[in-house]
Amino acid sequence: xxxxxxxxxxxxxxxxxxxxxxxxxxxxxxxxxxxxxxxxxxxxxxxxxxxxxxxxxxxxxxxxxxxxxxxxxxxxxxxxxxxxxxxxxxxxxxxxxxxxxxxxxxxxxxxxxxxxxxxxxxxxxxxxxxxxxxxxxxxxxxxxxxxxxxxxxxxxxxxxxxxxxxxxxxxxxxxxxxxxxxxxxxxxxxxxxxxxxxxxxxxxxxxxxxxxxxxxxxxxxxxxxxxxxxxxxxxxxxxxxxxxxxxxxxxxxxxxxxxxxxxxxxxxxxxxxxxxxxxxxxxxxxxxxxxxxxxxxxxxxxxxxxxxxxxxxxxxxxxxxxxxxxxxxxxxxxxxxxxxxxxxxxxxxxxxxxxxxxxxxxxxxxxxxxxxxxxxxxxxxxxxxxxxxxxxxxxxxxxxxxxxxxxxxxxxxxxxxxxxxxxxxxxxxxxxxxxxxxxxxxxxxxxxxxxxxxxxxxxxxxxxxxxxxxxxxxxxxxxxxxxxxxx
Amino acid sequence: xxxxxxxxxxxxxxxxxxxxxxxxxxxxxxxxxxxxxxxxxxxxxxxxxxxxxxxxxxxxxxxxxxxxxxxxxxxxxxxxxxxxxxxxxxxxxxxxxxxxxxxxxxxxxxxxxxxxxxxxxxxxxxxxxxxxxxxxxxxxxxxxxxxxxxxxxxxxxxxxxxxxxxxxxxxxxxxxxxxxxxxxxxxxxxxxxxxxxxxxxxxxxxxxxxxxxxxxxxxxxxxxxxxxxxxxxxxxxxxxxxxxxxxxxxxxxxxxxxxxxxxxxxxxxxxxxxx
Numbered sequence: 001x002x003x004x005x006x007x008x009x010x011x012x013x014x015x016x017x018x019x020x021x022x023x024x025x026x027x028x029x030x031x032x033x034x035x036x037x038x039x040x041x042x043x044x045x046x047x048x049x050x051x052x053x054x055x056x057x058x059x060x061x062x063x064x065x066x067x068x069x070x071x072x073x074x075x076x077x078x079x080x081x082x083x084x085x086x087x088x089x090x091x092x093x094x095x096x097x098x099x100x101x102x103x104x105x106x107x108x109x110x111x112x113x114x115x116x117x118x119x120x121x122x123x124x125x126x127x128x129x130x131x132x133x134x135x136x137x138x139x140x141x142x143x144x145x146x147x148x149x150x151x152x153x154x155x156x157x158x159x160x161x162x163x164x165x166x167x168x169x170x171x172x173x174x175x176x177x178x179x180x181x182x183x184x185x186x187x188x189x190x191x192x193x194x195x196x197x198x199x200x201x202x203x204x205x206x207x208x209x210x211x212x213x214x215x216x217x218x219x220x221x222x223x224x225x226x227x228x229x230x231x232x233x234x235x236x237x238x239x240x241x242x243x244x245x246x247x248x249x250x251x252x253x254x255x256x257x258x259x260x261x262x263x264x265x266x267x268x269x270x271x272x273x274x275x276x277x278x279x280x281x282x283x284x285x286x287x288x289x290x291x292x293x294x295x296x297x298x299x300x301x302x303x304x305x306x307x308x309x310x311x312x313x314x315x316x317x318x319x320x321x322x323x324x325x326x327x328x329x330x331x332x333x334x335x336x337x338x339x340x341x342x343x344x345x346x347x348x349x350x351x352x353x354x355x356x357x358x359x360x361x362x363x364x365x366x367x368x369x370x371x372x373x374x375x376x377x378x379x380x381x382x383x384x385x386x387x388x389x390x391x392x393x394x395x396x397x398x399x400x401x402x403x404x405x406x407x408x409x410x411x412x413x414x415x416x417x418x419x420x421x422x423x424x425x426x427x428x429x430x431x432x433x434x435x436x437x438x439x440x441x442x443x444x445x446x447x448x449x450x451x452x453x454x455x456x457x458x459x460x461x462x463x464x465x466x467x468x469x470x471x472x473x474x475x476x477x478x479x480x481x482x483x484x485x486x487x
Numbered sequence: 488x489x490x491x492x493x494x495x496x497x498x499x500x501x502x503x504x505x506x507x508x509x510x511x512x513x514x515x516x517x518x519x520x521x522x523x524x525x526x527x528x529x530x531x532x533x534x535x536x537x538x539x540x541x542x543x544x545x546x547x548x549x550x551x552x553x554x555x556x557x558x559x560x561x562x563x564x565x566x567x568x569x570x571x572x573x574x575x576x577x578x579x580x581x582x583x584x585x586x587x588x589x590x591x592x593x594x595x596x597x598x599x600x601x602x603x604x605x606x607x608x609x610x611x612x613x614x615x616x617x618x619x620x621x622x623x624x625x626x627x628x629x630x631x632x633x634x635x636x637x638x639x640x641x642x643x644x645x646x647x648x649x650x651x652x653x654x655x656x657x658x659x660x661x662x663x664x665x666x667x668x669x670x671x672x673x674x675x676x677x678x679x680x681x682x683x684x685x686x687x688x689x690x691x692x693x694x695x696x697x698x699x700x701x702x703x704x705x706x707x708x709x710x711x712x713x714x715x716x717x718x719x720x721x722x723x724x725x726x727x728x729x730x731x732x733x734x735x736x737x738x739x740x741x742x743x744x745x746x747x748x749x750x751x752x753x754x755x756x757x758x759x760x761x762x
Binding site for chain 2: 049
């Protein structure tokens with residue numbers, strides 16, 4: 001393992017966090033030096049020094065092994081979590097060490113689960129830092145790093161291939177080196193448009209920028225305890241639905257649609273499946289909310305139903321109503337969509353709708369094969385034929401995802417789950433949704449959960465964000481001596 | 488201008504002295520940060536705890552004052568009733584009592600239980616005082632027994648006031664005890680940030696050690712070995728390593744010197760052969 005290359009690249013990732021800590025400190029200064037100024041400045045200085053330290057000795061290099069690449073991804077995320085927790089821990093209040101770690105992991109992984117009872121108690125600078133962790137995590141700590149590494153560098157190509165899942169790379173229709181730029185253009189573009197939309201709809205500039213960063217990262221941190229519901233504006237709710245949906249669509253498709261000025265690229269089987277699922281689930285949820293007497297009017301029922309289905313499917317976690325008292329059916333649907341989630345190549349977490357569609361098609365093919373054993377069948381995604389070697393990893397990922405939910409649930413039950421959130425919390429955190437049901441529902445928080453559960457949930461968030469394999473790859477390379485030196 | 492800056496950055500290199508100075512300064516800054524955090528946390532913790540404990544003790548003291556004021560008044564009332572003659576109505580500074588109650592309520596903060604008890608004290612006290620104003624009428628009345636009046640009318644109101652005052656006192660003691668417990672956890676919490684900063688400092692020290700080993704110690708050892716091989720066995724000096732400071736320049740110079748030396752030796756050998 002080349003520690004020199006790893007330390008230099010991880011340092012770049014930390015410098016990105018340091019930059020946003022500095023911006024948060026500037027906001028604190030603008031507010032006349034609120035209580036978070038010292039924590040932010042101290043955190044910035046320490047993070048900056050650790051980030052810049054390798055640059056003193058280590059020169060740019062073009063050599064990087066597969067193992068080094070995975071280690072860079074793993075450590076970039078892990079150290080971002082640790083250093084990102086510093087402003088919270090230093091500020092104090094409800095942030096114990098575990099709570100600060102949980103909030104930081106939740107921010108960087110764009111989960112949006114919080115431990116805060118009253119978000120408004122935080123100073124504005126710390127609220128900005130919370131949203132900034134979403135912004136950094138939404139684009140991906142490593143993608144930020146890739147934006148800085150020169151285009152021609154082989155390091156960049158290798159990291160691009162590792163950070164972006166194979167599913168998401170397929171639809172970019174461009175060279176791997178360009179995909180990072182396309183992802184960044186669309187992401188930042190969406191953020192800017194979301195900011196102006198929120199601002200125009202009546203939010204203050206500060207709330208608008210925080211919610212824009214949060215919605216485009218599919219995060220869910222809000223500047224209000226009542227989330228989007230606090231604004232009591234149908235326009236803001238509708239804008240949020242639109243941006244939550246866009247953040248869950250493959251960014252490559254959005255880019256191609258914008259460049260070609262046509263919606264044709266969006267008319268692919270995955271998008272059709274995703275949109276149909278959202279529409280069907282929204283209608284069923286809305287009907288259930290109205291017919292079971294939760295909402296008084298049809299308009300409110302459709303707004304609540306659609307908003308929360310899109311919010312959970314896009315793994316954003318914003319809310320306009322408390323689902324703690326909702327009937328069983330819409331709650332079950334929310335859990336279902338939070339498992340499947342949005343498209344690959346977007347900022348969403350979860351299994352990804354692409355993989356689920358591949359699974360359905362593979363099941364269909366298997367049934368056909370059983371009925372007509374001598375016929376030849378193939379799995380098609382639009383015009384593209386998927387081979388077994390492409391289908392197998394996707395189905396394996398789904399199986400691993402479900403296994404991890406089971407494992408996490410059992411672990412939670414073993415260490416003690418006083419509030420009964422082992423399963424729902426595991427699903428929600430592994431899929432990076434954030435809110436779940438009950439007291440950790442749309443307007444709830446994880447503050448009452450025991451520390452052991454918070455740690456398990458934060459590991460889930462990390463696994464979900466990097467799509468499981470990189471962490472296992474690093475752990476395997478560390479602990480499995482048999483394969484040492486092969487990469 | 489931009490090209491010039493870009494070129495300057497491209498050609499910029501840190502000298503060996505600069506690298507050592509910068510890295511050690513970075514570690515020094517992190518350690519300084521950790522000490523600043525420790526001092527800040529200590530000051531914050533100290534102010535918080537001393538403020539909290541002082542407030543708790545003050546509240547307990549105020550409650551005790553209220554208790555003794557009510558007890559004192561009640562004793563005076565009892566004395567008058569025991570004498571069976573009303574020479575003077577016992578005096579009580581009601582405004583001072585209510586001021587103390589309000590001051591107490593103002594410093595109870597988030598303790599909702601104590602707030603509620605303080606309110607109860609005020610209401611019970613008001614009822615007790617209202618009843619005690621009947622004393623003159625009771626003495627003037629020919630059909631009310633003063634002792635009966637005291638034990639059936641005033642005593643229960645006094646007891647109620649006293650019970651609320653005792654409960655308030657107990658609640659304040661409980662708060663003091665909880666705050667002492669919080670202090671233990673708060674102390675642990677206050678050392679965490681500085682421990683993180685110290686840990687970062689230690690990590691940087693190890694990282695510096697690794698870099699010095701990789702970029703200076705190991706190359707120096709290898710240079711020495713290659714030089715010995717050259718001097719002892721006439722092996723070519725071909726050692727190169729990653730780096731762009733004075734040590735690398737030294738290595739390049741040694742390579743050039745040894746090559747020059749080799750060519751000179753070769754020429755001398757050729758000349759000897761020709762002779």
